[in-house]
Amino acid sequence: MTQKTPETNRYWVLSSRPSGDAFDRALDLEEGPIPSPDDGELRVRNLYLSMDAGTRMWMTPRMDSYQPPTPVGAKVEGMVIGVVEKSRHAGYRAGDLVRAYGQWADYSIARPLASYVAVVDRDESDLRDYLGLLGPNGWTAYLGALEYGACRAGDTFVVSAAAGATGSAAGQIAKIAGCRVIGIAGSKEKCDWVTGKLGFDEALNYKETDVADALRDLCPDGVDVYFDNVAGPILDAVLSNMALFGRVALSGLITSYGAEEPVPGPYKFDMILMRRLTITGFFSPDFYRREPEINPRMRAWRDEGRLLYRFDEVEGVENTVAAYSKLFNGGNTGKVVVRVGDL
Ligand SMILES: NC(=O)c1ccc[n+]([C@@H]2O[C@H](COP(=O)([O-])OP(=O)(O)OC[C@H]3O[C@@H](n4cnc5c(N)ncnc54)[C@H](OP(=O)(O)O)[C@@H]3O)[C@@H](O)[C@H]2O)c1
Known part of the structure; x- marks a missing residue:
């Protein structure tokens, strides 16, 4: 895919609390300026969005989950792989390839002070693995x-x-x-x-x-x-x-x-x-810090052909909700990711 770097930001907003898996009625795609990071934040140009079943809980109003609910009207959050375009955090530089909690969007704001942002290796054979076997x-x-x-x-x-x-x-x-x-x-x-x-x-x-x-x-x-x-x-x-x-x-x-x-x-x-x-x-x-111990074993099994992994890849930020729905209607085989940009 050859894609131009987006000049605006398309992002998904939680417009209301979804009922069941009717996500298309509760989430809206909006467009706005490319976001600017505040102190301690990064602007990341997203390459892949990770579709994760657990994020469904953030869309509900329940307060006793592992994370507070996403407020109605806020951007929908999730894990992404992307390139740091602008860093206002001393631990990261423009050009770093990172896995971070960001937004379902063309661009994310990542907050290393609030959640772990990992710098990942550009030479990994398949970058999507950082959202799959190596994530x-x-x-x-x-x-x-x-x-x-x-x-x-x-x-x-x-x-x-x-x-x-x-x-x-x-x-x-x-x-x-x-x-x-x-x-x-x-x-x-x-x-x-x-x-x-x-x-x-x-x-x-x-x-x-x-x-x-x-x-x-x-x-x-x-x-x-x-x-x-x-x-x-x-x-x-x-x-x-x-x-x-x-x-x-x-x-x-x-x-x-x-x-x-x-x-x-x-x-x-x-x-x-x-x-x-x-x-x-x-x-x-709870065990992000064990990545250096786990990933070499996962990589070895993958490279030996003992651990196979399949991606269910959907193209385009505008198709994120359709991609996400697969987790709840059983439409996916393997890991669902949305491809939104090129390295
Ligand atoms: N503890 C953790 O840190 C952690 C981390 C990652 C994921 N998880 C959990 O792992 C589970 C799978 O998540 P995932 O993100 O990896 O998604 P996934 O397994 O790739 O996709 C979800 C699958 O769940 C099945 N499913 C959906 N509704 C179902 C139902 N009512 N009854 C039975 N099966 C149903 C569907 O397959 P079928 O066609 O087989 O129904 C669907 O393909 C989730 O519960 C998620 O929260 C936990």
């Missing part, structure tokens, strides 16, 4: 499988949203650790991809299969590790099939991010006691 999705997969899930060779490992940005990596890392891996995903194509290309042992299409029954058949000795990306009914189905002393690595709750009413806890809560389970929630910003 929060990858670290979540790595730590969720190996530390919070504590998976070991011979374990039965189940992962939901298995064909997505986080789940596809988590299942492959569990395979590398020697587990038997079962993915749960929402279509035959996704199930075929994780078993045919990614090396998962089994996959269940939760839209056509009774997950609890299928797991009972597939795992007579129970599930040792459940990497949960979705919660809701699938969590209940897996809980009733956990092995004694099993571990649930609670990565995400995509079934309830848009909930407008209180969400009940798992109906199978009693299994935590009956099976002596450990359930641990974990959150990638």
Whole structure:
């Protein structure tokens, strides 16, 4: 793609709180001047926008999430890869390629004092990896499988949203650790991809299969590790099939991010006691500082062809909302990114 550097800034604004996944009715694309950074800030020309399911929570008014809600009328925030055009922070220079929290826009204002801004290597074979295997999705997969899930060779490992940005990596890392891996995903194509290309042992299409029954058949000795990306009914189905002393690595709750009413806890809560389970929630910003330890391993597995990763790339800032919707309607396979500019 050859693209001119934009002379104005197109950006998405949260015009109202979305209902369900009707994002197109709640978010508006506006246009204005290229933003100027204040002291301590950077102006970044965005190359890629990362579409992340967890950001859905910021669009709700709930105050007890991990981040305060985005005010109605504010620009929509998210992770980006981009080039620093103007720096008013001593730690960054114009020309640096960075991964930062910015805005769904042509240009971002990044605030290193408020959230981690990483300078990344221009020579990486695929810059998008900094939003995938070498970014929060990858670290979540790595730590969720190996530390919070504590998976070991011979374990039965189940992962939901298995064909997505986080789940596809988590299942492959569990395979590398020697587990038997079962993915749960929402279509035959996704199930075929994780078993045919990614090396998962089994996959269940939760839209056509009774997950609890299928797991009972597939795992007579129970599930040792459940990497949960979705919660809701699938969590209940897996809980009733956990092995004694099993571990649930609670990565995400995509079934309830848009909930407008209180969400009940798992109906199978009693299994935590009956099976002596450990359930641990974990959150990638808590372990950003472990990037130097995790990324060399991820890179090595990627380069050896043991860890495959697929991008679902959408072109153009104007298509961001359509790209984001895929996470909630299951339209994506792999990591959704929006390409908005050239290096
Ligand atoms: N803890 C952390 O730090 C961390 C970091 C990154 C991501 N996460 C979590 O990981 C999960 C996946 O996020 P992602 O950004 O990697 O997106 P993703 O997996 O690439 O895309 C989301 C997928 O979730 C599935 N899904 C959507 N609604 C569903 C429902 N009601 N029931 C079952 N599956 C549903 C869809 O696949 P199907 O076709 O299979 O339904 C969709 O493709 C999210 O819960 C997210 O919050 C957590």
